[in-house]
Amino acid sequence: MIDKKNLIRFGLILILILILTILNTTMGKYEIRVLNLAGIYIILGLSLNVINGFTGLFSLGHAGFMAIGAYTSSLLTMSALQKESNFFAEPIVPWLANVQIGFLPALLMGGIIAAILGALIAAPILKLTDDYLAIATLGFSEIIRVIFTNTQSLTNGALGIKGLTRFTTIHYTWGIAILTVLFMFSLRRSSYGKALMAIREDQTAAEAMGIDLFKHKLLAFTIGSFFAGIGGGLLAHLMGTIDPLMFRFLLTFNVLLIVVLGGIGSITGTAISAVVVTVMLEWLRFLDGVIDLGFMTIQGIPGLRMVLFSLLLMMVIIFKQKGLMGRDEITLDSLGGFLGRFKKKEA
Amino acid sequence: MSINTFFQHLSNGLALGSLYALIAIGYTMVYGILRLINFAHGEIFMISTYVVFYGVSMFYLPWWVSILVAILITGLLGIIVERAAYRPLRNSPRISVMISAIGASYLIQNLAIVIFGGRPKSFPIPDYFNTVIQVQGVSVPIVNFFIPVITLVALVVLIYIVEKTKTGMAMRAVSRDYETARLMGISVDNIVSITFGLGSMMAAIGGVMWGLKYPNLIPLIGTMPGLKAFIAAVIGGIGNIKGAVLGGFLLGMTEIMIIASLPDVTGYRDAFAFILLIGILIYKPSGLLGQDIGEKV
Numbered sequence: 076m077i078d079k080k081n082l083i084r085f086g087l088i089l090i091l092i093l094i095l096t097i098l099n100t101t102m103g104k105y106e107i108r109v110l111n112l113a114g115i116y117i118i119l120g121l122s123l124n125v126i127n128g129f130t131g132l133f134s135l136g137h138a139g140f141m142a143i144g145a146y147t148s149s150l151l152t153m154s155a156l157q158k159e160s161n162f163f164a165e166p167i168v169p170w171l172a173n174v175q176i177g178f179l180p181a182l183l184m185g186g187i188i189a190a191i192l193g194a195l196i197a198a199p200i201l202k203l204t205d206d207y208l209a210i211a212t213l214g215f216s217e218i219i220r221v222i223f224t225n226t227q228s229l230t231n232g233a234l235g236i237k238g239l240t241r242f243t244t245i246h247y248t249w250g251i252a253i254l255t256v257l258f259m260f261s262l263r264r265s266s267y268g269k270a271l272m273a274i275r276e277d278q279t280a281a282e283a284m285g286i287d288l289f290k291h292k293l294l295a296f297t298i299g300s301f302f303a304g305i306g307g308g309l310l311a312h313l314m315g316t317i318d319p320l321m322f323r324f325l326l327t328f329n330v331l332l333i334v335v336l337g338g339i340g341s342i343t344g345t346a347i348s349a350v351v352v353t354v355m356l357e358w359l360r361f362l363d364g365v366i367d368l369g370f371m372t373i374q375g376i377p378g379l380r381m382v383l384f385s386l387l388l389m390m391v392i393i394f395k396q397k398g399l400m401g402r403d404e405i406t407l408d409s410l411g412g413f414l415g416r417f418k419k420k421e422a
Numbered sequence: 423m424s425i426n427t428f429f430q431h432l433s434n435g436l437a438l439g440s441l442y443a444l445i446a447i448g449y450t451m452v453y454g455i456l457r458l459i460n461f462a463h464g465e466i467f468m469i470s471t472y473v474v475f476y477g478v479s480m481f482y483l484p485w486w487v488s489i490l491v492a493i494l495i496t497g498l499l500g501i502i503v504e505r506a507a508y509r510p511l512r513n514s515p516r517i518s519v520m521i522s523a524i525g526a527s528y529l530i531q532n533l534a535i536v537i538f539g540g541r542p543k544s545f546p547i548p549d550y551f552n553t554v555i556q557v558q559g560v561s562v563p564i565v566n567f568f569i570p571v572i573t574l575v576a577l578v579v580l581i582y583i584v585e586k587t588k589t590g591m592a593m594r595a596v597s598r599d600y601e602t603a604r605l606m607g608i609s610v611d612n613i614v615s616i617t618f619g620l621g622s623m624m625a626a627i628g629g630v631m632w633g634l635k636y637p638n639l640i641p642l643i644g645t646m647p648g649l650k651a652f653i654a655a656v657i658g659g660i661g662n663i664k665g666a667v668l669g670g671f672l673l674g675m676t677e678i679m680i681i682a683s684l685p686d687v688t689g690y691r692d693a694f695a696f697i698l699l700i701g702i703l704i705y706k707p708s709g710l711l712g713q714d715i716g717e718k719v
Contacts, residue, residue, distance in 0.1 A: 133517050199704050205516045206459050210652065211703050214696035217649075221693035324645075328528060335521055378535030385529035392522045393510045 080407055088253060099245045107245065108313070109357045114248030115309045116349040118255050120333040121342065122302030125259070127331075128340035129268060130295040131275030133209040136196070137303050137330050139216025140189045142223060142322035144304025145311035148185035149236050150229075151176050152312070161236050165227040178242040182251075182308040189304025190297045197296035201289055213324065224319040235318025236311075243313040251309070252346075255302060259342045262298070271295055275340075329356070332388050337399050344400030359383065426560045431682040432675075433566040437635060439674025440573035444628030445651035446658070446666035447580065448500070448621030454597040454661035455617050457516070461523035462503050464648015465530035466622050470496040470629030471545060471639055472538055478546040485548055493626040500622025501615050503530075509611070534641035542640050545633035565634045576627050577667060580620065584663065593617055597661065646692065650677075653699040659712020668710060673698070 098110060119141070126134045153161070155173050166172075176184075200211045223230045230236070262268045270291050273281040282288050311317045329352070337348030362379040391398060403409070445467055452460045470492045477488025507526040511519045553564050584590040595603040596613045604610050632647065633639065654673045658665025673695060681688050702709065 127517070131517075133520065200700065203703055203707065206457075206520055207703055207707065209520060210459065210656075211700050213649075214653075214699050218693045218696050221690055225689040328524065331521065331524070339517075376536050377540060378532045381532040382529060382536055385525045385532060389507060389522055389525035389529065392518050392525065393507075396514060396518055 083407055091253070092249075095245055095249050109354060111243055111245060111248045111309075111313050112357070113350045113353040114245070114252040115243075115306050115313065116330070116333060116353045117252040117346045118248075118302055118309070119306040119330045120337065120345040120349040121255050121259050122299045122306060123330050123334050124340065124342065124345045125262070125271075125302075126295050126299040127334060128345070129263065129271040129275065130292060132292060132295065133205060134212045134296070134299070135209045135324070135327055135331070136212030136216040137299075138322040138324060138326040139196075139212075139219035140193050140300040140303035141307030141310065141326065142216075142219055142319070143192055143300075144182075144185035144189040144307030145317050145322070146185075146223065146230055146236075146307075147188045147304070148178075148181040148308030149239055149311045149317060150174075151181035151184055152178055152240060152242065153236070157238060157240075161234075161238070162228070162231055164232070164234060167231075168228050171229070178247075178312065182247075182305055185308035186301045186305040189307070190301035193300025193303075194293055194297045197293055197300075201292045201296075213327075216322070216324070216327065220319050220322055223322075230319070233319060235316060235321075237316045239312055239315045239317070241312055241315050243309050248309055248313075251305060256342060256346055263342070267291065267294060332384060335388060335398055336391055338397055338401045338403070340402040341398070341400040341404055343405040344398060344403070347405075348399055356380070356384070427682070429557075429560045430562065431678050433560075433562045435675035435678035436671070437566045437569040437631075437674075438678055439671035440569045441628045441632050441635070441647065441670075442651045442654045442674045443667040443670025444573055444576065444624050444631075445647055446655040446670045447577075447624045447663055449652045449655040450658070450660055450663055450666040451593075451617050451621045453655070455593065455600075455614060456508065456512075458508065458519055459523060459652065460503075460508075460618075460621075461520070461648075462507070462526040462530055463500075463621070463625060464644035464646075464651070465527050465534070466496055466500050466503065466644070467625040467629045467632075467648060468534065468641065468644030469499055469530065470626035471633045471643065472534065472543075472641075473626075474630055474633060475543055475545055475639060485546070489630050492630060493623050496626035496629070497619040497623040499530075500618040500625075504614060504618040509614075531641055531644070538641060540641065542638050545637035545639055547634055547637055551634050565631070569631045569635065572627065572631060576624060580624065581663065583620070589613070589616060650695050653695050656699060656709055657702050659709025662709070662711045665709055665711035 095110075099107060102110070119137070123134070123137050126132050150158075150171055151174060154175050158167050158172060161167075196212075196215045200208060200215075203211055224233050226232065263272070270281070270286045271294070273284065273286055274288060274291060278288065307322075314321075333349045333352050334345055336352060337344035337346070359380045362376070362383070445463065448463045448466075449460060452458060452463070473492035473495050474488050477483040477491050478485060481488075483491065503526055507522045508519060511522055551565050551568070554561050555564055555567075556562075582590075584593060592603070592608045592613050593616070595606065595608060596610055600610065603613075632643075636643075650673060651670065654669035655666045656669070657672060658667065658669030660666075676698075677691065677694060680694060681691055687694075
């Protein structure tokens with residue numbers, strides 16, 4: 076017998092795909108770009124959520140993993156000609172000069188390299204706790220950025236890489252985002268996910284129950300950096316240009332904002348808040364520019380947008396620590412209950 | 423490297439080390455009491471340089487008056503940040519407090535961009551500090567002498583406060599055992615405020631001298647020195663004031679010396695401090711002068 080709930084879930088995903096397809100054909104270029112960004116931020120938010128939400132480790136190194144994914148996939152999708160015109164200051168290393176593979180395999184490679192490096196970076200520092208781990212991961216992401224700025228023949232240094240083919244479309248971003256959401260749900264249901272959450276609740280008790288702390292924390296970091304790498308690759312091929320400055324701490328801050336707002340640990344909360352935050356970040360851009368009210372114009376002030384967002388982050392963490400959803404999820408049952416309540420009110 | 427250039431680098435390293443040390447004190451004092459990395463400390467340091475700039479160029483205050491004003495305002499800012507961002511979360515998980523700290527840091531930084539503008543401003547330097555003196559053929563800018571001396575004076579005053587006064591005794595008590603200190607009738611909230619105030623004032627002294635040495639002001643100048651000073655505090659053993667000073671000098675000196683002796687790796691300058699940090703965290707997390715604290719179950 077086919078599970079009825081799974082059928083409904085499948086139907087909901089189909090409806091989402093339908094809505095996205097309609098949006099994709101009717102919306103303007105700018106709106107589609109924002110929609111793409113929202114999809115990418117869902118992936119990024121969920122990837123940070125595995126480390127910070129499921130496992131309760133505080134990582135601030137996300138921008139570094141994204142940079143690895145972005146650079147790996149970009150270097151793999153570029154044609155020999157593109158590489159030659161980009162690397163004018165110093166020629167690219169010969170073994171990379173003529174490599175070119177498709178977008179999807181390149182994305183996957185970006186994710187895999189990010190995952191490998193993520194695991195290698197995390198392994199020695201996993202025994203650190205709380206704020207020490209945070210500062211060490213932040214340190215690693217800065218080190219990655221400094222290395223990318225200086226390896227002229229590999230990453231083109233501070234000049235960055237320009238003129239990437241913009242492969243990223245709604246199909247890729249939201250397709251991968253939906254897959255990521257599904258993966259996260261099945262991860263959390265699995266014994267691995269339960270072990271991760273046991274570590275979050277009480278590390279010492281989890282260890283006493285026979286959970287291998289090192290192995291599971293490493294797993295969380297590897298999964299987190301894999302999806303961060305994929306997100307980075309998508310971002311690179313959406314923007315068309317990358318440089319080391321893009322991957323500053325501010326990028327980690329944005330992703331952290333999404334996870335905190337959505338509720339640290341909640342999958343659906345993170346996904347919803349990713350869309351809301353991305354749209355708001357774009358929509359509030361007018362604060363930094365000129366505001367035209369028709370009868371008068373107000374000169375926008377650069378920086379005001381980020382002032383609002385930092386205030387928002389602090390308000391949420393001080394007054395509503397659980398964020399939008401806490402650790403709860405929107406499931407079919409809760410949705411059914413919500414709709415049921417609605418129906419009763421009508422009657 | 424000739425002996426002359428060596429002494430030149432030595433004086434630069436000493437000056438940079440002093441500045442790191444002054445900022446690191448704020449981190450270490452706050453961590454000692456609240457077990458919290460005050461991410462906004464670098465931004466507090468940045469504000470002090472801007473207060474001097476506006477004091478001199480907008481309000482035409484005499485130079486030394488605007489320095490005093492800067493130290494006071496910065497101290498006040500530190501207290502306000504604690505009240506607004508950390509006190510409501512005193513009993514929350516540490517991750518929440520840290521997120522709030524990151525939020526506070528970005529808030530101050532972006533407020534600075536809004537209020538002061540993103541365009542670089544140049545720190546007002548009295549002519550006297552622009553002179554370069556020659557000692558045995560080594561030319562050293564006079565600020566390089568001033569910075570370590572002022573740092574030393576500030577340190578002596580601070581250590582006197584912490585070790586000889588009643589307030590200092592209360593601070594040490596709170597950092598040793600928070601709950602018992604409260605039972606002994608110490609007003610923990612006041613002591614925390616004083617700690618933030620003192621730490622921020624130290625950062626302000628560092629900020630003024632940072633302006634004298636690196637006069638290009640932008641709202642982002644606080645971030646890197648802030649992170650490096652935190653690293654210095656960890657190297658010395660976080661929670662330990664003398665350790666922070668030692669760490670600051672070590673970090674400043676090694677940074678300058680590495681760049682001076684290996685010009686090829688100059689681009690990696692900012693990575694070096696982080697590599698040192700990770701090395702220390704892995705092999706000696708308690709730092710050079712810190713005490714080992716086991717995991718409490």
